Amino acid sequence: xxxxxxxxxxxxxxxxxxxxxxxxxxxxxxxxIIVGPFKGKTAxxxxxxxxxxxxxxxxxxxxxxxxxxxxxxxxxQSAYQLKQLGAVIxxxxxxxxxxxxxxxxxxxxxxxxxxxxxxxTAELGTMKVxxxxxxxxxIALDPVRYLVVPRFxxxxxxxxxxxxxxxxxxxxxxxxxxxxxxxxxxYRYVTFSFDLxxxxxxxxxxxxxxxxxxIISLISCHVGLETRGGAEGVGKSTTLSVxxxxxxIILFDCILTGIFFFxxx
Numbered sequence: 449x450x451x452x453x454x455x456x457x458x459x460x461x462x463x464x465x466x467x468x469x470x471x472x473x474x475x476x477x478x479x480x481i482i483v484g485p486f487k488g489k490t491a492x493x494x495x496x497x498x499x500x501x502x503x504x505x506x507x508x509x510x511x512x513x514x515x516x517x518x519x520x521x522x523x524x525q526s527a528y529q530l531k532q533l534g535a536v537i538x539x540x541x542x543x544x545x546x547x548x549x550x551x552x553x554x555x556x557x558x559x560x561x562x563x564x565x566x567x568x569t570a571e572l573g574t575m576k577v578x579x580x581x582x583x584x585x586x587i588a589l590d591p592v593r594y595l596v597v598p599r600f601x602x603x604x605x606x607x608x609x610x611x612x613x614x615x616x617x618x619x620x621x622x623x624x625x626x627x628x629x630x631x632x633x634x635y636r637y638v639t640f641s642f643d644l645x646x647x648x649x650x651x652x653x654x655x656x657x658x659x660x661x662x663i664i665s666l667i668s669c670h671v672g673l674e675t676r677g678g679a680e681g682v683g684k685s686t687t688l689s690v691x692x693x694x695x696x697i698i699l700f701d702c703i704l705t706g707i708f709f710f711x712x713x
Contacts, residue, residue, distance in 0.1 A: 455538070458687055459587070460581070465498075469539045469674075473669065473673075476592045477596050477597055477600050477666075479643065480692075481597055481600075483552070486614060487676050499598045499601070502567075503599075503603050503606045504607075507563055511555070511613065512617045515555055515614035516620060519623075519625075520621050520622065522542065522551070522618070523622040526538075526539050526542045526543070527629070527630055532625075537637075538640075540622065540632070540637045540640040541644035544644075544645050545644065547615045547619060548652075549652055550705070552611050552615040552618060552657075552700075553611045553653045556614045556700075558697065559660075560610065560664060561664050562695060566668075568672060568681050569668045569672040569675075570685075571672065571689075572595060572668075573672045573686065576675045576700075577675055577677070577682060581595075595669070596665070596669045596673075598688075599665055600669070603665045604658060611656075613655060622641075658695050660698055663693060663697060664693050667693045667696065670691040671688055
């Protein structure tokens with residue numbers, strides 16, 4: 449029987465080593481973002497644009513679909529309780545604030561993780577097991593500069609944009625319930641949705657989405673670049689990437705929520 453203490457120690461060491469590698473990848477990526485444009489040839493604009501389209505434009509429909517029906521569900525669930533208090537109109541700010549602060553960033557990040565993060569890991573993992581990464585290094589091309597930086601920038605730009613659009617779709621979903629089921633005047637619903645919303649509700653959601661973008665890009669690229677074992681290894685890496693990203697998104701969401709909750713900013 450294996451010693452449980454030794455097993456825990458091995459897991460702890462592996463987690464520590466992977467954390468160091470991910471932090472190293474993060475600082476290396478930032479380095480190439482700053483220095484890359486001034487040091488010889490950099491990643492092509494076409495590559496960055498392609499990643500922007502893939503990460504953002506092609507994810508819009510899925511984000512719209514999920515956040516719209518999330519807004520509907522929040523409105524219906526909250527209306528059930530608020531009706532008993534005679535405060536049905538407060539369904540509007542409840543939907544808008546919860547979408548802006550919490551559900552918009554989280555659902556957009558989970559969608560991007562499942563669709564974009566898994567694709568990044570599979571692509572880089574396939575390049576790794578087929579020795580394309582080594583081929584880049586052989587011709588003096590840094591893999592981080594040419595593979596990680598475009599994906600990092602694309603997610604960092606597009607995820608906050610998807611979050612904003614998702615917030616609006618969630619509010620629209622709540623509006624549908626408020627107007628057609630709760631008989632609230634559309635103009636009053638919209639104005640009340642934004643009257644009680646503050647700038648803090650908006651920028652906290654955007655800060656979260658930026659943090660989630662960094663998590664998704666770093667985890668996906670790191671796991672992809674560390675892939676071993678051929679096609680089977682690519683499949684395992686893709687699954688690991690998605691699971692780790694989901695866990696870290698929820699973990700950092702909890703941490704950031706606590707920071708914003710106890711701060712007076």
